[in-house]
Amino acid sequence: MDENKNTNDIMDQVQDTVPDSIHPLLDYLLKNGKMIAGIIGAIIVLAAGYSYMQYSKQSAMQQAEAKMGAIMIQYTGTEQAQRLEAFQPEAPEEMQSAIELALAKAYMDASEFEKAANAWKKIADKGGAISSVATLGQAKSLILGDKPAEAVNLLQKLKAKVGENYKATINRLLASAAVMSGKYQLAIQAYQALMSNNPSERMYYENRVVELKSKL
Numbered sequence: 001m002d003e004n005k006n007t008n009d010i011m012d013q014v015q016d017t018v019p020d021s022i023h024p025l026l027d028y029l030l031k032n033g034k035m036i037a038g039i040i041g042a043i044i045v046l047a048a049g050y051s052y053m054q055y056s057k058q059s060a061m062q063q064a065e066a067k068m069g070a071i072m073i074q075y076t077g078t079e080q081a082q083r084l085e086a087f088q089p090e091a092p093e094e095m096q097s098a099i100e101l102a103l104a105k106a107y108m109d110a111s112e113f114e115k116a117a118n119a120w121k122k123i124a125d126k127g128g129a130i131s132s133v134a135t136l137g138q139a140k141s142l143i144l145g146d147k148p149a150e151a152v153n154l155l156q157k158l159k160a161k162v163g164e165n166y167k168a169t170i171n172r173l174l175a176s177a178a179v180m181s182g183k184y185q186l187a188i189q190a191y192q193a194l195m196s197n198n199p200s201e202r203m204y205y206e207n208r209v210v211e212l213k214s215k216l
Helices: 002-016 020-031 033-074 077-090 093-109 113-125 131-144 148-162 167-180 184-197 199-213
Strands: none
Touching: 033 077, 033 093, 077 093, 093 113, 093 131, 113 131, 131 148, 131 167, 148 167, 167 184, 184 199
């Protein structure tokens, strides 16, 4: 009984020393101390769980990067492509774009040009900064895969879309694809465009133009 009285006296003294405006808050804290402690404990547990999840995610990412790095170093061509294909489903979402680029290159190195063209197209269709570069890769794969007419159509659309960007690369590929598909006038135009932008190679392009004009 005396103990309860002493406790109440202490509480009264605490309340007497604080402004009236704080009394409701003090009352609440005193009456609900256990509940508040429980909430704080739950927040700490959640924070710890989040930190563990972040650590686990970071660790998984590092392991995936190491695995992909090993594939890129240890294997080439067809075997590299096969191992990347097997690795892709288990890789983190953040690595998918890098894997798609690696696959496109691996297919080209393995002379699997149809797969390479499809891989580059998949990348290009996503848009973004690398879209035009991926379209050039697709066109190159079509040329190497003996589908020059498709490459011509793709490059002409890209040329109209990007303007001066990648102009020289587009014209080189376009000239090659046009020659292969028998579109000599289009090839001549591409070589003539290259002449003005590449003085050091002008003689070569002039010879190609003369050669192609003889076939018209």
